[in-house]
Amino acid sequence: MVWLPASTHWKFLRKIAVTQMFTSQRLDASQALRGKKVQELLEYVHENCNNGQAVDIGKSVLTTVLNLISNTFFSHDIASYNSDLSQEFSYLVLGVMEYIGKPNIADYFPILRLVDPQGVRRKTNNYFKRLNHILDSIISERNRLRSSSVASKACHDVLDALLILVEEENTELSFADIKALLRDFFMAGSDTTSSTVEWAMAELLLNPDKLVKAKTELQEVDGPMVHLTLASLVHSFDWKIADGLTPQDIDMSETFGITLHKREPLQAIPMKT
Ligand code: HEM
Numbered sequence: 001m002v003w004l005p006a007s008t009h010w011k012f013l014r015k016i017a018v019t020q021m022f023t024s025q026r027l028d029a030s031q032a033l034r035g036k037k038v039q040e041l042l043e044y045v046h047e048n049c050n051n052g053q054a055v056d057i058g059k060s061v062l063t064t065v066l067n068l069i070s071n072t073f074f075s076h077d078i079a080s081y082n083s084d085l086s087q088e089f090s091y092l093v094l095g096v097m098e099y100i101g102k103p104n105i106a107d108y109f110p111i112l113r114l115v116d117p118q119g120v121r122r123k124t125n126n127y128f129k130r131l132n133h134i135l136d137s138i139i140s141e142r143n144r145l146r147s148s149s150v151a152s153k154a155c156h157d158v159l160d161a162l163l164i165l166v167e168e169e170n171t172e173l174s175f176a177d178i179k180a181l182l183r184d185f186f187m188a189g190s191d192t193t194s195s196t197v198e199w200a201m202a203e204l205l206l207n208p209d210k211l212v213k214a215k216t217e218l219q220e221v222d223g224p225m226v227h228l229t230l231a232s233l234v235h236s237f238d239w240k241i242a243d244g245l246t247p248q249d250i251d252m253s254e255t256f257g258i259t260l261h262k263r264e265p266l267q268a269i270p271m272k273t
Contacts, residue, residue, distance in 0.1 A: 002184045012172055013181060020161045021072075021185070030072050034225065037068045038232045044081040045237060049270040054242035057266045058198035061229055062090055065190045068225065073182055074138055074159040089134060089186075095127040097191045101258030128183075135179050139163075191259050196226050197233075202266045205239060206247045215273075242267035 001017065004010040020026075041064040048055045063079040066089060070078035078089045104120040106112040116122055142159055162178045165171060204211040211234065218235040233239075241250060251264040 001181060002188055009172075013177060016162070016165070016173065016177075017181065020165070021158055026072075026158070030068075033071055034068060034228060037064050037071070038229055040064070040067070041081075041229065042232055042236050045233065045270045049237060049272060052269065054267040054269045057201050057233075057268055058194050058262065059090075059265065061197045062094075062190055062194035064229060065193045065225060066090055066093070066186065069186055069189055072158055073185070074142065075157045078134075088130075090190075092127050092131045092134075093186055093190055096124060096131070096187055097258055099124040099127065101256070103256070131183055131186075132179060135182050139175065139178065193225050193229075195259050195261055197230050198262055198266050199260075200226070200230050201233065201239075201268065202250055202252060202262060204234065205241055205266070205268060206250050206252065208247060211239070236273065237270040238273050239268045239270060242269055 001010060001013040004013070041060060044060060045055055060081060063081050066079040067077045070076060070089075079087065099120050102118070102120055105117060106115070106120070113121075139159070142163065146160075146163065159178070159182075162173065162181070165173050166175060166178065204214060214231075214234050218231050241247065250266070251262070253263045255261045255263050
């Protein structure tokens with residue numbers, strides 16, 4: 001959907017997104033899930049707090065958001081805070097975002113497209129291939145489960161809802177569409193949200209008086225993922241910048257890309273309030 005030109009099929013996919021993913025019932029039903037995933041983030045930050053260790057804010061929030069999206073779609077975690085082994089999905093999503101946002105000389109001189117001098121197309125294709133492989137295995141596993149028992153056909157998550165639509169007669173929705181939708185939502189929703197939280201935290205640490213004000217105003221918080229996550233981090237901990245740096249030392253420069261990343265990841269040490 002993200003890559004299609006405005007066309008009948010693009011409109012169709014947007015309609016699927018609106019009717020299957022962004023319904024008020026689905027959003028209401030996932031409220032508890034959002035709370036649970038933010039709670040898991042806070043537990044991870046607590047661990048770091050007890051050990052006096054810095055937290056990579058962007059990376060940790062990315063794990064939270066990927067798991068929120070993966071649980072909404074197919075009811076299990078796709079990323080983890082601690083295990084390097086299960087970081088592949090985050091790595092692939094970030095890889096795609098990095099390479100599709102890179103200025104590519106072959107876009108300006110089409111004669112160079114085949115040569116692909118910076119390897120942008122080769123690397124992006126490689127990331128997409130690996131992401132597709134993971135999504136293929138998740139969809140196959142779900143299809144296997146769905147065909148194994150009548151009870152499992154009950155519609156619980158977005159993937160179930162989409163697979164039911166694919167089975168309908170004369171449907172316009174294909175398995176390739178389902179995979180593309182899943183991929184789009186992981187890419188469009190994860191890096192954007194985690195990066196926004198990271199920037200907001202960096203701004204607050206840069207302005208300690210604003211951080212104190214935010215903490216005192218945060219009694220009860222509910223609403224969008226960015227607000228909920230940021231509010232929970234600010235409300236539950238005091239923060240100091242890692243490596244003995246002062247607020248003025250925080251590097252607020254940005255990298256060029258499709259989403260605006262901090263050049264230096266924000267490393268902050270959580271402390272008990
Ligand atoms: C702070 C967080 C976010 C920011 C700043 C952001 C920003 C944007 C922007 C600027 C666009 C392009 C809009 C356009 O072309 O007119 C976009 C598109 C999109 N976003 Fe987000 N977004 C965020 C979070 C999310 C989340 C959480 C999701 C879903 C889980 C999401 C899914 C999408 C999709 C699917 C599109 C493409 C829509 C289309 O092609 O019709 N985004 N986003």
